[in-house]
Amino acid sequence: MVITRFAPSPTGYLHIGGLRTALFSWLWAKRNEGKFLLRIEDTDQARNSDDALNAIIKAFDWVGMSYDGDVVYQSKRFDVYTKYINQLLDEGKAYKCYMSKGELASLREEQMAKKERTRYDGRYRDFDGTPPDGVEPVIRIKAPLDGKLEFNDGVKGLISIDATEVDDFVIARADGTPTYNFVVAIDDFEMGLTTVIRGDDHLYNTPKQMIVYNALGFEMPKFYHVAMINNEQGKKLSKRDGATDVMDYQTQGILPEALLNFLVRLGWSHGDQEEFSIDEMIELFNPKDINKSSSNYNLDKLMWLNANYMKKMDRDKLIELLKDYGLDISTHSKKDNIIDATIERAKTLVELVSQINLILDTPKEYDAKSSKKAFKGEASKILKEFIEELKAKDILDTPKDYHDVMDNYLSKNELGFGKLGQPLRVALLGKMSGSGLDEIMYILGLDEVASRVENAIGFIES
RNA sequence: GACCCUUUCAUCUAGUGGCCAAGGAUACUAUGUUUUCAACAUAGUUACAGAGGUUCAAAUCCUCUAAGGGUCGCCA
Numbered sequence: 001m002v003i004t005r006f007a008p009s010p011t012g013y014l015h016i017g018g019l020r021t022a023l024f025s026w027l028w029a030k031r032n033e034g035k036f037l038l039r040i041e042d043t044d045q046a047r048n049s050d051d052a053l054n055a056i057i058k059a060f061d062w063v064g065m066s067y068d069g070d071v072v073y074q075s076k077r078f079d080v081y082t083k084y085i086n087q088l089l090d091e092g093k094a095y096k097c098y099m100s101k102g103e104l105a106s107l108r109e110e111q112m113a114k115k116e117r118t119r120y121d122g123r124y125r126d127f128d129g130t131p132p133d134g135v136e137p138v139i140r141i142k143a144p145l146d147g148k149l150e151f152n153d154g155v156k157g158l159i160s161i162d163a164t165e166v167d168d169f170v171i172a173r174a175d176g177t178p179t180y181n182f183v184v185a186i187d188d189f190e191m192g193l194t195t196v197i198r199g200d201d202h203l204y205n206t207p208k209q210m211i212v213y214n215a216l217g218f219e220m221p222k223f224y225h226v227a228m229i230n231n232e233q234g235k236k237l238s239k240r241d242g243a244t245d246v247m248d249y250q251t252q253g254i255l256p257e258a259l260l261n262f263l264v265r266l267g268w269s270h271g272d273q274e275e276f277s278i279d280e281m282i283e284l285f286n287p288k289d290i291n292k293s294s295s296n297y298n299l300d301k302l303m304w305l306n307a308n309y310m311k312k313m314d315r316d317k318l319i320e321l322l323k324d325y326g327l328d329i330s331t332h333s334k335k336d337n338i339i340d341a342t343i344e345r346a347k348t349l350v351e352l353v354s355q356i357n358l359i360l361d362t363p364k365e366y367d368a369k370s371s372k373k374a375f376k377g378e379a380s381k382i383l384k385e386f387i388e389e390l391k392a393k394d395i396l397d398t399p400k401d402y403h404d405v406m407d408n409y410l411s412k413n414e415l416g417f418g419k420l421g422q423p424l425r426v427a428l429l430g431k432m433s434g435s436g437l438d439e440i441m442y443i444l445g446l447d448e449v450a451s452r453v454e455n456a457i458g459f460i461e462s
Numbered sequence: 463g464a465c466c467c468u469u470u471c472a473u474c475u476a477g478u479g480g481c482c483a484a485g486g487a488u489a490c491u492a493u494g495u496u497u498u499c500a501a502c503a504u505a506g507u508u509a510c511a512g513a514g515g516u517u518c519a520a521a522u523c524c525u526c527u528a529a530g531g532g533u534c535g536c537c538a
Contacts, residue, residue, distance in 0.1 A: 009538045117464040173536040204533045272486040298473045344501040421497035433499035
């Protein structure tokens with residue numbers, strides 16, 4: 001049984017990088033018909049824990065990832081941690097340290113001055129004297145004094161660190177609350193994790209957690225440390241690089257399938273394949289194939305994927321989704337034509353909505369450059385004649401009918417398409433680019449087309 | 463500063479000693495198609511961080527250098 005987890009600290013929204021490691025963990029659990037657990041790391045100041053948790057769950061919901069069992073809150077497990085702390089104290093594997101914060105700070109300064117790695121010097125490790133007055137001790141764990149701390153990372157290979165690099169770190173604060181590296185090891189063990197996939201900013205925590213595993217006699221899970229996602233310049237991803245909150249992608253009109261497809265290909269690949277359905281990801285993903293190096297974040301490919309997913313999507317589902325973006329065409333008699341006319345011109349749902357609105361909304365004004373170019377010469381005369389031709393036609397049931405009227409009119413008068421097309425387009429849409437004219441006219445119907453063209457003629461002549 | 467990790471086109475990546483004068487995708491450029499824009503099709507530009515080894519043969523193995531990242535909390 002493979003058991004993986006995602007363990008965020010509830011400090012805010014779900015970050016795009018967090019979603020990727022969660023996705024990797026989720027996929028691996030799914031592939032092995034195992035479990036994917038969710039744990040909230042709130043041992044410290046549990047600031048707006050509820051909001052943050054809800055934000056994370058909302059994001060999971062949106063992308064369609066689900067976790068197994070109940071959410072585990074570390075803040076509700078303090079009695080468990082206390083039990084283990086006492087056990088280690090009894091066994092002499094942990095000890096009370098009476099060093100004050102001030103003393104610790106000056107020790108660090110000294111070490112900095114000597115250009116050493118800063119670390120606790122173990123001064124209370126074997127202390128059996130009288131403790132100083134007025135100092136609430138912290139509990140420190142005894143780290144090995146020599147040798148190496150080694151583990152085999154599933155991504156990076158053998159990680160080897162001198163034991164002297166790791167100090168006797170604090171496992172319980174002066175107020176008795178346990179610290180991160182201690183509780184993570186306990187929970188990962190007690191939750192039965194077989195596989196931990198996490199960001200490589202945790203790489204250096206692993207030896208520390210190893211010390212806890214060893215002290216408690218726990219078996220270690222397999223670790224996979226995934227390199228960070230950087231921005232396009234290779235620097236750490238920050239808010240100024242665009243959307244880091246997963247839910248921002250919904251706002252931008254990105255499909256969750258596209259986002260996951262984009263993320264799964266950051267640091268992982270399967271030959272030359274670019275597009276993966278969720279089922280394919282589950283079938284093919286293996287953490288041993290994760291790349292060692294960090295990847296840079298570039299939205300071009302996401303947009304390309306999103307456009308592809310939109311095109312492939314079931315039309316009714318797409319139209320339903322559009323409602324979330326303020327556009328309801330579900331009862332429009334020509335809804336399929338509307339999608340046909342616009343889908344190739346939009347990379348996001350938001351763009352699709354604006355493309356559709358461009359057709360559906362009567363233009364309020366004409367783009368200055370476009371009208372200058374299109375509304376000149378005989379434009380108004382041509383538009384007038386064309387509308388008469390349209391009105392004279394008795395059947396206008398398909399885009400092609402409109403197209404035929406255009407063709408007939410142009411060949412009768414020996415005119416190029418642009419002579420009619422340009423002014424007509426600006427009359428209908430207010431600008432020079434957009435969907436095919438025949439489709440637009442068919443969607444709008446004769447009356448609306450005539451009305452928009454008459455407006456344009458009025459504009460030209462005034 | 464110390465320790466650890468990383469390094470193939472602009473970007474995501476394929477590549478585990480010969481199949482690589484390095485493949486795919488995005489982006490970019492050009493051409494075609496189209497009433498415009500987009501989409502599509504075709505073509506094109508661009509990369510093994512550097513230097514030394516090992517080997518008949520190196521993007522792939524070794525060493526050094528450089529650059530980038532991470533970590534050094536009674537945060538997580």
